[in-house]
Amino acid sequence: MNLCDEPDGVERALAGLRRVVVPVAAGLLLLLAIAAGDAAETAAAESTGTTRVGATVLGTTAGPGPVTVGWTDDRGVVRTATVTVGGRVDPGRTVGLWLGPDGAPAAPTRPTEVRTAGILRSATVLAVGGFLLVALYTAAGVLGRARASGRVDREWRAVEARWRELPSG
Known part of the structure; x- marks a missing residue:
């Protein structure tokens, strides 16, 4: 050894x-x-009753405020809405978006x-x-x-x- x-x-x-x-x-x-x-x-x-989807930012914002986003609903229809974001976002970025039972943006x-x-x-x-x-x-x-x-x-x-x-x- x-x-x-x-x-x-x-x-x-x-x-x-x-x-x-x-x-x-x-x-x-x-x-x-x-x-x-x-x-x-x-x-x-x-x-x-809310559903989370990925929405694409269509507009731009320099800071917190409203921005236009788009998403495709369950029927394949492209929808858009203006939502408030917490910071700067660039077009093309995907953000989480809560939708209510009617398919419109809504918080839980x-x-x-x-x-x-x-x-x-x-x-x-x-x-x-x-x-x-x-x-x-x-x-x-x-x-x-x-x-x-x-x-x-x-x-x-x-x-x-x-x-x-x-x-x-």
Whole structure:
């Protein structure tokens, strides 16, 4: 046995897991939480009779204010309307637009409930996913230290056996 062996492949994999995989997974978890929150908001708003569509900006505005947008309805008819936007938009950009049961632009009837549904879903995904990532990070550290400790113990046993073979001096 070669004393002072470098970490084995499993130890290197566990260290890589802690240094690379967990941080990347944390970033993906954040994106997943945002997507889950958006899906929850959409579902909550659609339960009130509104539908979200992508509308193309036809006009331009230098800041918050009215702008003309166009979209295609369920029957394939191109429709336009003037809506208020929160900032500068350029022609051709796609923006989310809520439509009421009559097909005209409308805000969800219970915006607080819609926003709360999105926040709660995002928070749940972050909490559960964060717990799992912390557990994975901790488990990888414990397993890596256990393997390293076992390797060091084996090396010391080998050294001790050689020392016992040396003549007393």
